[in-house]
Amino acid sequence: MATRYDASIATEIIESFDARPELLVQILHAFIARYSFICDEAIVQIADELNLSRADVHGVVSFYHDFRTSPPGKHVLKICQAESCQAMGSRSLTTHAEKILGIAMNETTGDGETTLEPVYCLGNCACSPAVMIDNEVYGRVDATKLDALLEVKGARG
Ligand code: FES
Numbered sequence: 001m002a003t004r005y006d007a008s009i010a011t012e013i014i015e016s017f018d019a020r021p022e023l024l025v026q027i028l029h030a031f032i033a034r035y036s037f038i039c040d041e042a043i044v045q046i047a048d049e050l051n052l053s054r055a056d057v058h059g060v061v062s063f064y065h066d067f068r069t070s071p072p073g074k075h076v077l078k079i080c081q082a083e084s085c086q087a088m089g090s091r092s093l094t095t096h097a098e099k100i101l102g103i104a105m106n107e108t109t110g111d112g113e114t115t116l117e118p119v120y121c122l123g124n125c126a127c128s129p130a131v132m133i134d135n136e137v138y139g140r141v142d143a144t145k146l147d148a149l150l151e152v153k154g155a156r157g
Helices: 008-015 021-035 040-050 054-063 083-087 090-101 143-153
Strands: 075-080 114-119 129-132 135-138
Touching: 008 021, 021 054, 040 054, 040 083, 054 090, 075 083, 075 143, 083 090, 090 114, 090 135, 114 143, 129 143
Parallel strands: 075 114
Antiparallel strands: 075 129, 129 135
């Protein structure tokens, strides 16, 4: 569940990085850790407090796939799309996940249960294809194993 945005806490986060614009990426990661996503209000506040334009901040937010701009579902399924996992079938695993969840990449199921996102290497290449569910990494995942994992996590939608 996403934490409610609080401008004074946002200021504390920014000040913990001395409001240094060159630390924008780290600041955005801290916002994600706190709020799970970067809302429009955060973009405006970060831009104002770092003396950057909103376009500057928005540009960085949209460049990095880690900086989602809407609240995630209760469960987050990330499927590795990097080279090793692609060679071992992550594309067909992604197609399977999209089919069973009824959503495309970067979408959340209508009931708010599960968000599907790409990730680019989970450091588990020897066990490709790899996925992460709610911050836990799993390797050698095929469609059957993914179905079982989602069932156990209650993330099947
Ligand atoms: S390429 Fe997928 S875990 Fe490294």
